[in-house]
Amino acid sequence: MKLNRRTFLGTAAAGTAALSAPMVKAASHGMPRVVVIGGGAGGATAARYIAKDSEGAIDVTLIEPTRTYYTCFFSNLYIGGFRDLQSIAHSYGTLASEYGINVVHDWATGVDRDAKTVALAGGGSVPYDKLVISPGIDFIDGSVPGWSLLSQNKMPHAYKAGSQSELLKAQIEAMPEGGTYCMVAPPNPYRCPPGPYERISMVAHVLKERNPTAKILIVDPKEKFSKQGLFEEGWQNHYTGMVERIGPDFGGDKVEVNPDEMTVSIDGSVEKVDVCNVIPAQKAGLIAEAAGLTDGNWAPVNPTDMSSKMDADIHVLGDASAQGDMPKSGFSANSQAKVAANAIRGALTGSRVFPAKFSNTCWSLIATDDGVKVGANYEPTEEKIASTDSFISQTGEDAALRKATFEESIGWYSGITADMFG
Numbered sequence: 001m002k003l004n005r006r007t008f009l010g011t012a013a014a015g016t017a018a019l020s021a022p023m024v025k026a027a028s029h030g031m032p033r034v035v036v037i038g039g040g041a042g043g044a045t046a047a048r049y050i051a052k053d054s055e056g057a058i059d060v061t062l063i064e065p066t067r068t069y070y071t072c073f074f075s076n077l078y079i080g081g082f083r084d085l086q087s088i089a090h091s092y093g094t095l096a097s098e099y100g101i102n103v104v105h106d107w108a109t110g111v112d113r114d115a116k117t118v119a120l121a122g123g124g125s126v127p128y129d130k131l132v133i134s135p136g137i138d139f140i141d142g143s144v145p146g147w148s149l150l151s152q153n154k155m156p157h158a159y160k161a162g163s164q165s166e167l168l169k170a171q172i173e174a175m176p177e178g179g180t181y182c183m184v185a186p187p188n189p190y191r192c193p194p195g196p197y198e199r200i201s202m203v204a205h206v207l208k209e210r211n212p213t214a215k216i217l218i219v220d221p222k223e224k225f226s227k228q229g230l231f232e233e234g235w236q237n238h239y240t241g242m243v244e245r246i247g248p249d250f251g252g253d254k255v256e257v258n259p260d261e262m263t264v265s266i267d268g269s270v271e272k273v274d275v276c277n278v279i280p281a282q283k284a285g286l287i288a289e290a291a292g293l294t295d296g297n298w299a300p301v302n303p304t305d306m307s308s309k310m311d312a313d314i315h316v317l318g319d320a321s322a323q324g325d326m327p328k329s330g331f332s333a334n335s336q337a338k339v340a341a342n343a344i345r346g347a348l349t350g351s352r353v354f355p356a357k358f359s360n361t362c363w364s365l366i367a368t369d370d371g372v373k374v375g376a377n378y379e380p381t382e383e384k385i386a387s388t389d390s391f392i393s394q395t396g397e398d399a400a401l402r403k404a405t406f407e408e409s410i411g412w413y414s415g416i417t418a419d420m421f422g
Helices: 005-014 041-054 075-079 093-099 163-173 195-210 228-238 286-290 330-349 399-421
Strands: 033-037 059-063 068-070 089-091 102-104 108-112 117-120 125-127 130-133 137-139 180-184 215-219 243-246 255-258 263-266 269-272 275-278 282-284 314-316 358-367 370-380 385-392
Touching: 033 041, 033 125, 041 059, 041 093, 041 130, 041 330, 041 399, 075 163, 075 195, 089 399, 093 102, 108 286, 130 330, 163 195, 163 275, 180 195, 180 269, 195 215, 195 228, 195 358, 215 263, 228 358, 228 370, 282 286, 314 330, 330 358, 330 399, 358 399, 370 399
Parallel strands: 033 059, 033 130, 059 102, 130 314, 180 215, 180 275, 215 243
Antiparallel strands: 068 089, 108 117, 117 125, 137 282, 255 263, 263 269, 358 370, 370 385
16 A cells, blocks of 8 residues: 555545535534544544534534644654654644634543533533544553653653653753663553554664664563564664563563662663653543543444444544554544544434445654555454454565655655644
Protein backbone atom coordinates (compact mmCIF):
# COMPACT_ATOMS: atom_id res chain seq x y z
CA MET A 1 0.00 0.00 0.00
CA LYS A 2 1.39 3.40 -1.01
CA LEU A 3 -0.21 6.39 0.61
CA ASN A 4 0.24 10.12 0.25
CA ARG A 5 -1.78 13.14 1.34
CA ARG A 6 -3.99 13.16 -1.74
CA THR A 7 -4.80 9.45 -1.69
CA PHE A 8 -5.36 9.49 2.09
CA LEU A 9 -7.94 12.25 1.78
CA GLY A 10 -9.43 10.60 -1.27
CA THR A 11 -9.91 7.38 0.68
CA ALA A 12 -11.48 9.33 3.50
CA ALA A 13 -13.86 11.11 1.15
CA ALA A 14 -14.89 7.92 -0.66
CA GLY A 15 -16.67 6.61 2.40
CA THR A 16 -18.84 9.67 2.74
CA ALA A 17 -19.25 11.21 -0.72
CA ALA A 18 -22.40 9.26 -1.51
CA LEU A 19 -24.18 10.08 1.73
CA SER A 20 -27.76 11.10 1.19
CA ALA A 21 -29.12 14.44 2.36
CA PRO A 22 -29.99 14.27 6.05
CA MET A 23 -33.57 13.77 7.19
CA VAL A 24 -33.38 14.90 10.78
CA LYS A 25 -35.06 12.70 13.39
CA ALA A 26 -35.82 15.58 15.68
CA ALA A 27 -35.79 14.77 19.35
CA SER A 28 -38.27 16.43 21.65
CA HIS A 29 -35.73 19.15 22.38
CA GLY A 30 -35.13 20.00 18.71
CA MET A 31 -31.87 19.48 16.80
CA PRO A 32 -30.06 16.19 17.63
CA ARG A 33 -27.05 16.73 19.86
CA VAL A 34 -23.73 14.90 19.72
CA VAL A 35 -21.04 15.46 22.34
CA VAL A 36 -17.48 14.31 21.70
CA ILE A 37 -15.02 13.94 24.59
CA GLY A 38 -11.39 14.14 23.51
CA GLY A 39 -9.93 16.13 20.63
CA GLY A 40 -7.30 13.72 19.30
CA ALA A 41 -7.23 11.48 16.24
CA GLY A 42 -10.52 9.79 17.15
CA GLY A 43 -12.49 12.64 18.67
CA ALA A 44 -11.53 15.47 16.33
CA THR A 45 -12.16 13.27 13.29
CA ALA A 46 -15.56 12.13 14.56
CA ALA A 47 -16.63 15.68 15.40
CA ARG A 48 -15.55 16.99 12.02
CA TYR A 49 -17.24 14.22 10.00
CA ILE A 50 -20.51 14.40 11.93
CA ALA A 51 -20.66 18.18 11.53
CA LYS A 52 -19.52 18.21 7.90
CA ASP A 53 -21.72 15.39 6.61
CA SER A 54 -24.84 16.42 8.50
CA GLU A 55 -24.59 19.90 6.97
CA GLY A 56 -25.75 21.59 10.13
CA ALA A 57 -28.50 19.09 10.95
CA ILE A 58 -26.69 17.85 14.07
CA ASP A 59 -25.43 20.06 16.89
CA VAL A 60 -21.86 18.96 17.69
CA THR A 61 -19.93 19.86 20.84
CA LEU A 62 -16.27 18.87 21.27
CA ILE A 63 -14.91 18.83 24.84
CA GLU A 64 -11.13 19.02 24.97
CA PRO A 65 -9.11 20.60 27.83
CA THR A 66 -6.11 21.75 25.76
CA ARG A 67 -6.16 24.55 23.22
CA THR A 68 -3.21 23.12 21.29
CA TYR A 69 -3.04 19.44 20.40
CA TYR A 70 0.38 17.85 19.89
CA THR A 71 0.21 14.61 17.95
CA CYS A 72 1.85 11.62 19.60
CA PHE A 73 2.55 10.29 16.15
CA PHE A 74 5.66 12.08 14.85
CA SER A 75 6.57 13.26 18.39
CA ASN A 76 9.49 10.81 18.28
CA LEU A 77 10.71 12.62 15.17
CA TYR A 78 10.71 15.82 17.22
CA ILE A 79 12.89 14.11 19.84
CA GLY A 80 15.20 12.96 17.05
CA GLY A 81 15.50 16.45 15.58
CA PHE A 82 13.62 15.68 12.36
CA ARG A 83 10.66 17.95 13.23
CA ASP A 84 10.19 21.01 15.39
CA LEU A 85 7.49 21.02 18.06
CA GLN A 86 5.36 23.55 16.22
CA SER A 87 5.08 21.20 13.24
CA ILE A 88 3.13 18.67 15.35
CA ALA A 89 0.94 21.31 17.03
CA HIS A 90 -2.66 21.87 15.92
CA SER A 91 -5.50 24.12 17.02
CA TYR A 92 -9.26 23.66 16.98
CA GLY A 93 -10.00 26.98 15.29
CA THR A 94 -10.99 25.54 11.93
CA LEU A 95 -13.36 23.00 13.49
CA ALA A 96 -15.17 25.88 15.16
CA SER A 97 -15.09 28.46 12.37
CA GLU A 98 -15.65 26.28 9.29
CA TYR A 99 -17.64 23.34 10.65
CA GLY A 100 -19.70 25.07 13.33
CA ILE A 101 -18.49 22.76 16.10
CA ASN A 102 -18.88 24.14 19.62
CA VAL A 103 -15.39 23.59 21.05
CA VAL A 104 -15.38 23.61 24.86
CA HIS A 105 -11.95 23.73 26.50
CA ASP A 106 -12.65 21.95 29.77
CA TRP A 107 -12.27 18.56 31.45
CA ALA A 108 -15.15 16.11 31.25
CA THR A 109 -15.38 14.71 34.78
CA GLY A 110 -18.38 12.40 34.57
CA VAL A 111 -21.21 11.03 32.44
CA ASP A 112 -24.79 10.65 33.66
CA ARG A 113 -25.97 7.95 31.27
CA ASP A 114 -29.58 8.09 32.48
CA ALA A 115 -29.90 11.85 32.11
CA LYS A 116 -27.57 11.81 29.05
CA THR A 117 -25.36 14.62 30.26
CA VAL A 118 -21.61 15.19 30.56
CA ALA A 119 -20.35 16.99 33.67
CA LEU A 120 -17.55 19.56 33.26
CA ALA A 121 -14.80 20.45 35.72
CA GLY A 122 -15.65 24.12 35.24
CA GLY A 123 -19.24 23.53 36.31
CA GLY A 124 -22.45 22.72 34.53
CA SER A 125 -23.20 19.90 32.17
CA VAL A 126 -23.68 19.31 28.46
CA PRO A 127 -26.66 17.23 27.18
CA TYR A 128 -26.38 14.71 24.38
CA ASP A 129 -28.38 12.28 22.28
CA LYS A 130 -25.23 10.44 21.20
CA LEU A 131 -21.90 10.59 23.00
CA VAL A 132 -18.46 9.85 21.57
CA ILE A 133 -15.63 9.15 24.01
CA SER A 134 -12.08 9.20 22.67
CA PRO A 135 -9.94 9.98 25.72
CA GLY A 136 -6.76 8.13 24.78
CA ILE A 137 -4.76 6.47 27.55
CA ASP A 138 -4.02 6.83 31.22
CA PHE A 139 -1.35 5.00 33.21
CA ILE A 140 -1.88 2.13 35.65
CA ASP A 141 -0.73 3.18 39.12
CA GLY A 142 2.10 1.07 40.50
CA SER A 143 2.83 -0.78 37.27
CA VAL A 144 6.48 0.33 37.53
CA PRO A 145 7.40 0.17 41.25
CA GLY A 146 8.95 3.44 42.40
CA TRP A 147 7.39 5.52 39.62
CA SER A 148 4.27 7.70 39.77
CA LEU A 149 2.98 10.77 37.98
CA LEU A 150 4.67 12.82 40.71
CA SER A 151 8.03 11.66 39.35
CA GLN A 152 7.29 12.30 35.68
CA ASN A 153 9.51 15.39 35.62
CA LYS A 154 12.51 13.34 36.78
CA MET A 155 11.68 10.24 34.77
CA PRO A 156 9.42 11.41 31.92
CA HIS A 157 7.09 9.09 30.04
CA ALA A 158 6.71 11.39 27.01
CA TYR A 159 3.81 9.20 25.91
CA LYS A 160 1.45 12.17 25.78
CA ALA A 161 3.10 14.65 23.44
CA GLY A 162 3.90 18.24 24.34
CA SER A 163 5.77 19.34 27.46
CA GLN A 164 6.80 15.77 28.27
CA SER A 165 8.35 15.46 24.80
CA GLU A 166 10.23 18.72 25.34
CA LEU A 167 11.49 17.53 28.72
CA LEU A 168 12.75 14.19 27.46
CA LYS A 169 14.47 15.79 24.48
CA ALA A 170 16.23 18.30 26.75
CA GLN A 171 17.36 15.54 29.13
CA ILE A 172 18.81 13.48 26.27
CA GLU A 173 20.68 16.44 24.86
CA ALA A 174 22.09 17.27 28.31
CA MET A 175 23.40 13.75 29.01
CA PRO A 176 27.05 13.63 30.10
CA GLU A 177 29.61 12.22 27.70
CA GLY A 178 29.38 8.43 27.76
CA GLY A 179 26.19 8.53 29.86
CA THR A 180 23.31 6.04 29.89
CA TYR A 181 19.75 6.50 28.66
CA CYS A 182 17.34 3.85 29.92
CA MET A 183 13.82 3.13 28.68
CA VAL A 184 11.43 1.07 30.77
CA ALA A 185 9.18 -0.28 28.02
CA PRO A 186 5.46 -1.01 28.62
CA PRO A 187 3.71 -4.40 28.63
CA ASN A 188 1.03 -5.18 26.05
CA PRO A 189 -1.39 -3.69 25.14
CA TYR A 190 -0.31 -0.07 24.88
CA ARG A 191 -0.50 2.98 22.61
CA CYS A 192 1.43 2.60 19.33
CA PRO A 193 3.19 -0.80 19.41
CA PRO A 194 6.28 0.39 17.41
CA GLY A 195 6.41 3.72 19.29
CA PRO A 196 8.95 2.86 22.02
CA TYR A 197 11.33 1.33 19.49
CA GLU A 198 11.08 4.21 17.03
CA ARG A 199 11.93 6.40 20.03
CA ILE A 200 15.02 4.29 20.73
CA SER A 201 16.05 4.87 17.11
CA MET A 202 15.57 8.63 17.43
CA VAL A 203 17.47 8.77 20.73
CA ALA A 204 20.31 6.81 19.13
CA HIS A 205 20.32 9.22 16.19
CA VAL A 206 20.74 12.18 18.54
CA LEU A 207 23.39 10.51 20.68
CA LYS A 208 25.39 9.30 17.68
CA GLU A 209 25.75 12.93 16.59
CA ARG A 210 26.19 14.58 20.00
CA ASN A 211 27.44 11.92 22.38
CA PRO A 212 28.68 8.86 20.46
CA THR A 213 30.05 6.98 23.49
CA ALA A 214 26.68 7.08 25.28
CA LYS A 215 24.70 3.88 25.84
CA ILE A 216 21.04 3.04 25.41
CA LEU A 217 19.43 0.42 27.65
CA ILE A 218 15.93 -0.98 27.02
CA VAL A 219 14.32 -2.84 29.90
CA ASP A 220 11.42 -4.71 28.34
CA PRO A 221 8.83 -7.05 29.92
CA LYS A 222 7.78 -8.40 26.49
CA GLU A 223 9.22 -11.46 24.77
CA LYS A 224 9.00 -9.72 21.40
CA PHE A 225 7.83 -6.41 19.94
CA SER A 226 6.42 -4.88 16.76
CA LYS A 227 8.83 -4.75 13.78
CA GLN A 228 11.52 -6.30 15.96
CA GLY A 229 13.62 -7.64 13.09
CA LEU A 230 13.47 -4.31 11.27
CA PHE A 231 14.47 -2.28 14.30
CA GLU A 232 17.27 -4.62 15.33
CA GLU A 233 18.65 -4.59 11.80
CA GLY A 234 18.50 -0.80 11.76
CA TRP A 235 20.19 -0.44 15.15
CA GLN A 236 22.99 -2.75 14.00
CA ASN A 237 23.43 -0.84 10.74
CA HIS A 238 23.23 2.71 12.08
CA TYR A 239 24.06 2.55 15.79
CA THR A 240 26.39 -0.42 16.19
CA GLY A 241 27.01 -1.38 19.81
CA MET A 242 24.96 1.50 21.22
CA VAL A 243 21.65 -0.28 22.00
CA GLU A 244 21.21 -3.09 24.54
CA ARG A 245 17.82 -4.69 25.24
CA ILE A 246 17.07 -6.72 28.36
CA GLY A 247 13.99 -8.89 27.87
CA PRO A 248 12.07 -10.93 30.44
CA ASP A 249 14.54 -13.82 30.25
CA PHE A 250 17.11 -11.58 31.95
CA GLY A 251 14.85 -9.66 34.31
CA GLY A 252 13.21 -7.11 32.00
CA ASP A 253 9.89 -7.87 33.70
CA LYS A 254 11.29 -7.34 37.22
CA VAL A 255 12.05 -3.62 37.32
CA GLU A 256 11.96 -0.94 39.98
CA VAL A 257 13.08 2.67 39.65
CA ASN A 258 14.27 5.29 42.13
CA PRO A 259 13.74 8.76 40.66
CA ASP A 260 15.63 10.51 43.48
CA GLU A 261 18.72 8.34 43.01
CA MET A 262 18.26 8.00 39.22
CA THR A 263 18.66 4.25 39.45
CA VAL A 264 16.95 1.29 37.82
CA SER A 265 16.84 -2.08 39.56
CA ILE A 266 16.64 -4.99 37.11
CA ASP A 267 15.90 -8.26 38.89
CA GLY A 268 17.83 -6.90 41.88
CA SER A 269 20.81 -5.53 39.93
CA VAL A 270 20.98 -1.74 40.34
CA GLU A 271 22.03 0.45 37.39
CA LYS A 272 22.83 4.17 37.68
CA VAL A 273 21.44 6.03 34.67
CA ASP A 274 21.44 9.62 33.43
CA VAL A 275 18.04 9.64 31.69
CA CYS A 276 15.21 7.26 32.52
CA ASN A 277 12.22 7.18 30.19
CA VAL A 278 9.51 5.24 32.03
CA ILE A 279 6.54 4.19 29.87
CA PRO A 280 4.11 2.57 32.35
CA ALA A 281 1.38 0.02 31.68
CA GLN A 282 -1.71 1.67 30.26
CA LYS A 283 -5.50 1.71 30.42
CA ALA A 284 -8.38 3.63 28.90
CA GLY A 285 -8.59 7.33 29.69
CA LEU A 286 -10.21 7.93 33.08
CA ILE A 287 -13.50 9.30 31.77
CA ALA A 288 -14.27 5.91 30.16
CA GLU A 289 -13.99 4.24 33.56
CA ALA A 290 -15.92 7.05 35.26
CA ALA A 291 -18.74 6.55 32.77
CA GLY A 292 -18.93 2.84 33.61
CA LEU A 293 -17.85 1.77 30.13
CA THR A 294 -14.79 -0.34 30.95
CA ASP A 295 -14.32 -4.04 31.57
CA GLY A 296 -10.88 -4.34 33.10
CA ASN A 297 -8.56 -1.72 31.64
CA TRP A 298 -10.36 -1.04 28.35
CA ALA A 299 -13.83 -0.23 27.02
CA PRO A 300 -15.41 -3.06 24.96
CA VAL A 301 -17.20 -1.96 21.80
CA ASN A 302 -19.35 -3.46 19.07
CA PRO A 303 -17.17 -3.96 15.99
CA THR A 304 -19.72 -2.74 13.44
CA ASP A 305 -19.96 0.84 14.70
CA MET A 306 -17.68 1.28 17.77
CA SER A 307 -20.73 1.64 20.07
CA SER A 308 -20.12 0.67 23.67
CA LYS A 309 -21.24 -2.78 24.77
CA MET A 310 -22.45 -1.06 27.96
CA ASP A 311 -24.49 1.70 26.29
CA ALA A 312 -25.72 1.83 22.69
CA ASP A 313 -25.83 5.64 22.71
CA ILE A 314 -22.13 5.96 23.48
CA HIS A 315 -19.31 5.22 21.04
CA VAL A 316 -15.74 4.66 22.29
CA LEU A 317 -12.88 5.25 19.85
CA GLY A 318 -9.16 4.74 19.55
CA ASP A 319 -6.75 3.75 22.29
CA ALA A 320 -9.46 3.44 24.96
CA SER A 321 -11.49 0.81 23.14
CA ALA A 322 -11.24 -2.98 23.27
CA GLN A 323 -12.19 -3.82 19.71
CA GLY A 324 -10.08 -6.73 18.49
CA ASP A 325 -7.10 -6.82 16.16
CA MET A 326 -6.46 -3.13 15.46
CA PRO A 327 -3.41 -1.63 17.19
CA LYS A 328 -3.81 1.41 19.38
CA SER A 329 -2.68 4.10 16.94
CA GLY A 330 -3.69 7.46 15.54
CA PHE A 331 -4.48 5.90 12.17
CA SER A 332 -6.73 3.29 13.84
CA ALA A 333 -8.56 5.97 15.83
CA ASN A 334 -9.09 8.08 12.71
CA SER A 335 -10.43 5.07 10.82
CA GLN A 336 -12.75 4.06 13.66
CA ALA A 337 -14.03 7.64 13.98
CA LYS A 338 -15.30 7.68 10.39
CA VAL A 339 -17.23 4.45 10.94
CA ALA A 340 -18.76 5.77 14.16
CA ALA A 341 -19.59 9.15 12.60
CA ASN A 342 -21.41 7.44 9.75
CA ALA A 343 -23.40 5.28 12.18
CA ILE A 344 -24.28 8.22 14.44
CA ARG A 345 -25.39 10.37 11.56
CA GLY A 346 -27.52 7.51 10.26
CA ALA A 347 -29.14 6.98 13.66
CA LEU A 348 -29.92 10.69 14.13
CA THR A 349 -30.94 11.69 10.62
CA GLY A 350 -32.00 8.49 8.85
CA SER A 351 -29.21 8.80 6.29
CA ARG A 352 -27.63 5.72 4.74
CA VAL A 353 -25.13 3.80 6.87
CA PHE A 354 -22.32 2.08 4.97
CA PRO A 355 -20.72 -1.22 6.02
CA ALA A 356 -17.77 -0.70 8.32
CA LYS A 357 -14.24 -1.07 6.99
CA PHE A 358 -11.11 -0.18 8.89
CA SER A 359 -7.44 0.26 8.04
CA ASN A 360 -4.17 1.11 9.76
CA THR A 361 -0.52 1.70 8.94
CA CYS A 362 2.24 2.49 11.42
CA TRP A 363 5.39 4.05 10.00
CA SER A 364 8.64 4.28 11.97
CA LEU A 365 11.79 6.22 11.23
CA ILE A 366 15.01 4.40 12.17
CA ALA A 367 17.60 6.88 10.81
CA THR A 368 17.79 9.62 8.19
CA ASP A 369 15.61 8.55 5.21
CA ASP A 370 15.32 5.02 6.64
CA GLY A 371 11.61 4.43 7.18
CA VAL A 372 9.71 1.15 7.71
CA LYS A 373 6.02 0.36 8.05
CA VAL A 374 3.50 -2.25 9.11
CA GLY A 375 -0.22 -2.22 8.43
CA ALA A 376 -3.44 -4.09 7.75
CA ASN A 377 -7.05 -3.83 6.65
CA TYR A 378 -9.90 -4.96 8.91
CA GLU A 379 -13.58 -5.85 8.88
CA PRO A 380 -16.05 -6.41 11.70
CA THR A 381 -17.02 -9.94 12.69
CA GLU A 382 -19.53 -11.00 15.34
CA GLU A 383 -16.74 -11.14 17.92
CA LYS A 384 -14.30 -8.38 17.02
CA ILE A 385 -12.68 -6.16 14.41
CA ALA A 386 -10.60 -8.73 12.57
CA SER A 387 -7.57 -8.34 10.30
CA THR A 388 -8.24 -9.41 6.71
CA ASP A 389 -4.81 -8.78 5.20
CA SER A 390 -1.56 -7.24 6.33
CA PHE A 391 1.83 -6.05 5.12
CA ILE A 392 5.20 -5.14 6.62
CA SER A 393 8.53 -3.79 5.37
CA GLN A 394 11.20 -6.41 4.86
CA THR A 395 14.71 -6.56 6.25
CA GLY A 396 17.41 -5.87 3.68
CA GLU A 397 15.37 -3.38 1.64
CA ASP A 398 17.43 -0.93 -0.44
CA ALA A 399 17.94 2.69 0.54
CA ALA A 400 15.64 4.07 -2.16
CA LEU A 401 12.67 2.05 -0.90
CA ARG A 402 13.35 3.02 2.71
CA LYS A 403 13.52 6.70 1.72
CA ALA A 404 10.26 6.36 -0.22
CA THR A 405 8.62 4.76 2.82
CA PHE A 406 9.67 7.69 4.99
CA GLU A 407 8.40 10.20 2.44
CA GLU A 408 5.12 8.30 2.32
CA SER A 409 4.76 8.81 6.06
CA ILE A 410 5.21 12.57 5.64
CA GLY A 411 2.36 12.62 3.13
CA TRP A 412 0.22 10.58 5.48
CA TYR A 413 0.89 12.99 8.36
CA SER A 414 -0.29 15.95 6.29
CA GLY A 415 -3.36 14.00 5.22
CA ILE A 416 -4.48 12.71 8.60
CA THR A 417 -4.01 16.01 10.42
CA ALA A 418 -6.08 17.76 7.72
CA ASP A 419 -8.67 15.01 8.14
CA MET A 420 -8.75 15.63 11.89
CA PHE A 421 -8.66 19.41 12.12
CA GLY A 422 -9.86 20.60 8.69
